[in-house]
Amino acid sequence: MALVPMTLRGAQKLREELEELKTNQRPRIIKAIAEAREHGDLKENAEYHAAREQQGFCEGRIQEIESKLSNAQVIDVTKLKNDGKVVFGTTVTILNLDTEEEQKYQLVGDDEADIKVGRISINSPIARGLVGKYEGDEVSIQTPGGKVDFEILKVDYLAD
CATH class of the missing domain: 3.10.50.30 (Transcription elongation factor, GreA/GreB, C-terminal domain)
Structure with missing residues (x-):
């Protein structure tokens, strides 16, 4: 994959978002899944399915940001x-x-x-x-x- 030009500010904003996702969002979603599981039947558990969907979005965004940063050519x-x-x-x-x-x-x-x-x-x-x-x-x-x-x-x- 070709390098993607990025400013210092752009790279910093992505790093901050990645940190937020990994340290706050991900643990919050994992906790919500665990709590929803305790409510029993997962097939009809809306909280569980919503939390799993959030987890998918969160993990997808983490992968996207990591990919962008690994292919970034940061230009000052x-x-x-x-x-x-x-x-x-x-x-x-x-x-x-x-x-x-x-x-x-x-x-x-x-x-x-x-x-x-x-x-x-x-x-x-x-x-x-x-x-x-x-x-x-x-x-x-x-x-x-x-x-x-x-x-x-x-x-x-x-x-x-």
Whole structure:
């Protein structure tokens, strides 16, 4: 499996979730299963079946996170040479040349993307159109709404 780029913040959030699942959720679910078993007949025991279902979700998520972390290529952009080039993890301020609207995005991995806080996936059309370009460049990017022209105003290599 290929390495998946991830920011320091993204890797830390996954580690925290994994810790929560293993130290709190898993033991709570195991206890709930044990308590439900004490109620007798398992075939018609809704609490038992609900707890088993929760256990399945929990174990599945633990495996998913462990897999993601084992295949993660954690990138700390603050350790990269800031030459104004747009790369994974950088925070880019762009100007829409048609609307004069300024936007600021951090280019992150798929799991970390959250447009509400300005984090876009490295695989999004805008990110793909910006990667490899430099501060001051003008780029034309095919978006779902059509072709849009942007100017790259600033490229920051900031900590998350």
